[in-house]
Amino acid sequence: MVVGLTGGIGSGKTTVANFFRELGIPVYIADEAGKRLMLSSEEIKKEVRELFGEQAYPGDEPDRKYIASQVFNDSEKLEALNNIIHPAVAADFQRWLSRQNAPYIIYEAAILFESGGNEKCDRTILVTAPHDEKIKRLQFRDNSEIEEIEARMANQWSDEKKLKLADFQIKNTDLALTKSQVEELHEILLNSRKN
Structure with a gap:
């Protein structure tokens, strides 16, 4: 089972991908x-x-x-x-x-929906975070100017548009909460394999 993982820049896709890795799930980062x-x-x-x-x-x-x-x-x-x-x-x-030999794998791509990559996935997960939080993370991570960040964000679909296509949402505002959402989702995905 291929599970697509996406989210706008600064949403924390990599953090979420790493939580799946900790659970023993193979992750491919496009x-x-x-x-x-x-x-x-x-x-x-x-x-x-x-x-x-x-x-x-x-x-x-x-x-x-x-x-x-x-x-x-x-x-x-x-x-x-x-x-x-x-x-x-x-x-x-x-x-x-x-x-790979695992119950499912994670395919992480920034523009999963924009590129039509979601069509190759059995399930999709959208990672979201508040706009201001994304900007703060990107300023910290890349030392980028706000204008540059906003321009990059403008090239991606809005979370609202992506949510209509996503099977699951992970709200990434607090690391402990994010991790528990990943663990819950992991169980759901494992169980959906059995059905």
């Missing part, structure tokens, strides 16, 4: 896979250079800041980049999935 593939795949490097120019890869590693600056206010370029990365991540995920 963004990490994308970053790894951008380092290792010659095909991706070639296509990203064609899209953004040689500046995108000054050496063997991508210039993430440059690439981000190219896509953040250009939805066509963002879509073109996603069309390079997403199929490679999907293939990598299938290889990873074939090696």
Whole structure:
């Protein structure tokens, strides 16, 4: 059973994913896979250079800041980049999935619903947090300006829109409460396998 895990930036997806890991559930993080593939795949490097120019890869590693600056206010370029990365991540995920042996796995992706990735999941979980809390977390984590954070958030669907598609919601405001929600959900998912 593939359980999709998503949430807007700053919602605490990684924290929730780590709680599932602590319960022995395998977790695949699509963004990490994308970053790894951008380092290792010659095909991706070639296509990203064609899209953004040689500046995108000054050496063997991508210039993430440059690439981000190219896509953040250009939805066509963002879509073109996603069309390079997403199929490679999907293939990598299938290889990873074939090696797992667990009652269910977590597939964590920032734009699960936006990209249609939820259609490949048996169940979906949306992690939410208050807007101000997300901004505080991102300022602390990335040392980002509020304007930059708001621009990144504007590229993602609202929690309200995602909630209509999600099977479960985890409200991530207090770590102990979040952990207990994960444990409850873990039991629900294990039991749904038996039915």
